[in-house]
Amino acid sequence: MRRRWRELxxxxxxxxxxxxxxxxxxxxxxxxxxxxxxxxxxxxxxVLARPGAAHLLGTDExxxxxxxRIVHGARLSMLEGxxxxxxxxxxxxxxxxxxxxxxxxxxxxxMRCVDVLLAFPGVLLAVAVVSILGPGLWNxxxxxxxxxxxxxxxxxxxxxxVVKREVxxxxxxxLGMSDLRIVGRHVLPNIAAPLLVMSALRVAVAILTAAxxxxxxxxxxxxxxxxxxxxxxxxxxxxxxxxxxxFPGLAILLLVLGLNLLQEGLRLALDPRLTER
Amino acid sequence: xIPFALRRLLQAAPVLAGVSLAVFFMIHLIPxxxxxxxxxxxxxxxxxxxxxxxxxxxxALPVQYGxxxxxxxxxxxxxxxxxxxxxxxxxxxxxxxxxFLAVLAIASAIALGAATGVxxxxxxxxxxxxxxxxxxxxxxSLPPFFLGLVLMLFFxxxxxxxxxxxxxxxxxxxxxxxTLALPAAAVISRMVRGSLxxxxxxxxxxxxxxxxxxxxxxxxxHAVRNALIPVVTVVGxxxxxxxxxAVVTETVFSWPxxxxxxxxxxxxxxxxxxxxxxxLLAVTFVGINLLTDMLYAVLDPRIxxx
Numbered sequence: 001m002r003r004r005w006r007e008l009x010x011x012x013x014x015x016x017x018x019x020x021x022x023x024x025x026x027x028x029x030x031x032x033x034x035x036x037x038x039x040x041x042x043x044x045x046x047v048l049a050r051p052g053a054a055h056l057l058g059t060d061e062x063x064x065x066x067x068x069r070i071v072h073g074a075r076l077s078m079l080e081g082x083x084x085x086x087x088x089x090x091x092x093x094x095x096x097x098x099x100x101x102x103x104x105x106x107x108x109x110x111m112r113c114v115d116v117l118l119a120f121p122g123v124l125l126a127v128a129v130v131s132i133l134g135p136g137l138w139n140x141x142x143x144x145x146x147x148x149x150x151x152x153x154x155x156x157x158x159x160x161x162v163v164k165r166e167v168x169x170x171x172x173x174x175l176g177m178s179d180l181r182i183v184g185r186h187v188l189p190n191i192a193a194p195l196l197v198m199s200a201l202r203v204a205v206a207i208l209t210a211a212x213x214x215x216x217x218x219x220x221x222x223x224x225x226x227x228x229x230x231x232x233x234x235x236x237x238x239x240x241x242x243x244x245x246x247f248p249g250l251a252i253l254l255l256v257l258g259l260n261l262l263q264e265g266l267r268l269a270l271d272p273r274l275t276e277r
Numbered sequence: 278x279i280p281f282a283l284r285r286l287l288q289a290a291p292v293l294a295g296v297s298l299a300v301f302f303m304i305h306l307i308p309x310x311x312x313x314x315x316x317x318x319x320x321x322x323x324x325x326x327x328x329x330x331x332x333x334x335x336x337a338l339p340v341q342y343g344x345x346x347x348x349x350x351x352x353x354x355x356x357x358x359x360x361x362x363x364x365x366x367x368x369x370x371x372x373x374x375x376x377f378l379a380v381l382a383i384a385s386a387i388a389l390g391a392a393t394g395v396x397x398x399x400x401x402x403x404x405x406x407x408x409x410x411x412x413x414x415x416x417x418s419l420p421p422f423f424l425g426l427v428l429m430l431f432f433x434x435x436x437x438x439x440x441x442x443x444x445x446x447x448x449x450x451x452x453x454x455x456t457l458a459l460p461a462a463a464v465i466s467r468m469v470r471g472s473l474x475x476x477x478x479x480x481x482x483x484x485x486x487x488x489x490x491x492x493x494x495x496x497x498x499h500a501v502r503n504a505l506i507p508v509v510t511v512v513g514x515x516x517x518x519x520x521x522x523a524v525v526t527e528t529v530f531s532w533p534x535x536x537x538x539x540x541x542x543x544x545x546x547x548x549x550x551x552x553x554x555x556x557l558l559a560v561t562f563v564g565i566n567l568l569t570d571m572l573y574a575v576l577d578p579r580i581x582x583x
Contacts (some may be wrong), residue, residue, distance in 0.1 A: 013410075083532045092321060117293035120555070122522025125537070128555065131543040132306045208420055212525045216540060226333040235529075242430055249423030257418035264414060 014265020020258025028074040035068035036202045039225040046243045060234070062223075066243065069225035070251050076226045077255060078135065080210035081203040084141045088148035088206075089199060093188075095149070096156025101164060101183055111157065114150040123147070130218045135197055137226065140219035144209045148202055155198055159191035166190075193270040200266050204259035211252055227252050278574065285392075285570050289563050296559045297349070300499060300552055301342050309546045313523060315358050349556065352421025355549040360540075364553045374398070375527070375534035379519040382457035383451060387512060389462040401474055401497055409466065418462030421522075425529035441460070449466040453530045457523060461515045468511045473504035506576045510558035513569030517562040 027034060029218070036056075043063035057066040099102040099110040117125060129143035163169065172182045211228030213219035220226035222233060229246040234244030312329035313320070320328070329335045332345065354364035397409035429452060433441045440449050458474060476482065477500055485495045524536025535554055541552040 002360065015412075048511055074525060088548065100368065112291055112295060115292045116299055119292055119296045119559045119563050121517040121520055124521040124522065124536075124555065124558060127524065127540060127543070128300075128303050132303060132308075202419065206420075211420055212422065215420075215525060218540075228420075228422070231420075231426070238430065239434060240428060245423070245426050245430075249420060252420045253418055253423060256420070257415060260414045260418050264410070 006034045009152035012163035014269070017258045017261025017263075017265060020254060024074050024255045024258065025078065025129075027071050028078045031035050031072045031075050032139060035065075035071040037068040038063035039064065039069045041074040048237065048244075050241075051234055051243055056249045058241070060230075060244055061237055061241075064223075066230075066247055069230060070227070070247055072225045073227045073230065074255070075250065076214045076220065076224065077207050077211070077252065080137075080141055081143070081207040081259075082147060084144040084206040085199050085203050087142065088152055088202065089195070092149040092152030093156045093195065095157075096153040097183055097187065098162055099153070101179070101187060102159030106158075110153070114153045117146075118154075122275065126213060126239045127216070127218065130213060134220065135215075135218045137220040137224060140210050140213040143213065143218075143263055144206045147209065148169070148206060151202065152195070152198065154248055155194060156191060158193055160187055163187050163190045171234065199272055200259060200263035204256045204263065207252065207256055209257070279575055280569055282294065282456065285567055291319035292546060296563070297346055297556060298342070300556050301345060302338075303555075304548050304552050305338065306395060307329070307543070307548075311358055311546045311548055314546050336454040341466055343477070345552065349553070357542075357547055358548050359545050359547045362550045367550055368538065368554050368557065371533060371535040371538045372516055372554075374532065375520060375523050375536060376541065377524075377531065378453055378457060378523060379451060379516060381454040382445055382461060382519055383512065383516045385454060385458040386461035386515065389458065390465025391469050391508075393462070394466040395473060395496070395559060397466070397470040398477065401470075406470075413463035413466045416459050416466075417572070419460060420457055421460070421525045422529050424453065424459065428452045428456060429529070442529075449530075449532075452528050453523075453532050456526045456529070457519050461519060464479055464515060465508065465511060468508050472507050473500060476500045476504040479503075506573065509569050509573050509576065513565050513572075515567050521558050 024051065041064065043059070045063065046055075046059055047061055047063045049055050049059040049063075051066075055065050055067065057070065059065055060069070095110050095114070099107040126140075126141035126143040126147040129146050130139055133142060167184060168185060172186055208264040210219055211226070211231075214226050214228030215232040217232065220229045222229060229247055231252075234241070235250065238245050293498075310325075312332060312334055313325050315332075318323045333341065345355075348459070352365070354368075356362065357364055357367050360367065361413065391581040393409050393413070397406045400406055424494045430453060431443060432439045440446070443449050445530055478494075482495060482500055486492075490498075521536070523532075523534055524540060527534040527537045528540075535558065539551060539554050542554065
């Protein structure tokens with residue numbers, strides 16, 4: 001572990017990435033104390049104010065402080081990314097483990113279902129799922145999770161197939177260990193590294209996808225200070241108040257870029273031969 | 278080659294059947310009753326039942342699915358509940374305009390991605406390589422709606438070079454195509470770099486160098502050609518994502534594409550349109566993947582023997 005940490009530090013990309021992500025994590029955790037204003041309190045006497053001393057990033061069409069909204073939005077974006085990926089891992093990894101370890105008919109059935117999910121290109125699957133569940137922040141997160149499940153199922157299956165052939169798994173079997181114990185205690189820890197790298201990458205993608213759904217009006221609804229929803233709303237004022245579009249957009253860009261840098265560093269440190277989709 | 282193609286086609290068939298089933302049941306899971314919606318608020322229960330019968334929504338789900346599949350295969354996609362026009366007419370033009378954007382975007386992305394990927398690989402582990410990595414990570418991190426709006430603010434509003442939105446002329450396609458192309462170019466660039474770096478370590482490259490060929494000839498005549506083979510798969514996947522994922526870009530630029538049509542049709546509970554459009558995109562995606570597989574096998578004969 002210590003050696004890995006040193007490699008992680010050596011990968012020069014990971015540190016600035018981690019710094020950016022940490023900054024957003026702090027903003028998310030301390031939002032009520034960092035934000036100078038209530039993110040949903042409107043002030044109709046001071047609408048569409050330019051960025052300045054009174055309001056660092058200006059105010060929106062209802063006079064709400066954009067900086068406070070962005071700080072609170074960090075909570076939602078972090079939540080979107082982490083929840084969607086956590087759910088996708090919980091659903092996808094057991095499926096991939098089962099398919100890879102059991103093989104045979106179980107493998108065929110599980111992977112054909114995964115192929116069907118993968119046949120919906122781009123965000124189409126997430127759009128379809130959210131239209132069944134109805135628009136909203138949590139439903140959008142579930143939709144993003146379902147859209148991410150096939151990726152983890154495939155990765156877990158591929159890695160399991162490799163690990164399954166190792167001698168130590170043979171050894172476990174010879175000792176009479178149960179399949180469940182072999183998978184849990186020996187296969188899973190050995191496929192954890194590529195799963196971790198993929199998780200970091202998918203948190204970034206999940207944040208982008210959830211924000212896209214909000215932008216389309218399928219995710220977080222107003223007045224929630226979600227960055228994609230803020231941007232979608234700011235579009236109506238883009239000509240007179242471009243700061244309503246620029247700042248939420250920059251926030252998403254920075255957080256996702258930080259995660260991507262961190263992911264690239266993690267990848268170099270943990271598994272240099274991992275291929276990305 | 279022919280047996281390989283047949284095998285791949287046979288593998289795609291159950292996936293397509295699964296997709297049609299998934300689309301059909303997804304549609305029926307969407308809350309809301311189209312018969313009530315289209316009979317109108319004032320309609321009596323009898324009227325609603327009449328509409329339901331007329332739309333064929335009163336039959337058992339497996340029967341409806343069988344009908345839907347039978348009609349889809351013969352090219353009859355039914356009529357839009359909203360406009361009453363044939364679904365084929367509704368989606369054909371929308372599909373074509375999304376495909377036009379996607380092809381324009383993928384062509385630009387290939388050019389940009391291949392050029393930067395080759396440069397990064399040739400000058401591997403130098404400042405050029407690191408800069409290329411940073412730029413492509415930036416490209417991957419750009420939210421499409423933000424990139425689109427910023428391009429629009431700069432090129433249409435500030436400079437007035439290009440139109441704001443719509444699809445009247447080819448100039449309308451420039452900004453949406455760039456918005457779609459940049460993230461795809463970033464992915465292709467990383468793939469080209471990785472693949473070329475691997476190829477440059479092969480024995481035949483050492484042989485080429487030992488023959489005294491210049492580095493230019495080694496890279497361009499020997500390495501790049503082989504390095505581009507695995508890139509074919511990534512380009513195929515990206516083209517599929519562009520077709521399905523263009524919905525956000527289409528919304529930003531008011532581009533009348535199929536993604537926006539799907540979102541609008543879902544909101545209007547226009548089931549036949551949603552069904553046909555989603556199925557059409559999925560079939561296209563599976564078809565593109567099939568084609569890339571075959572192209573790959575043509576380029577690299579070893580694949581056929583797997």
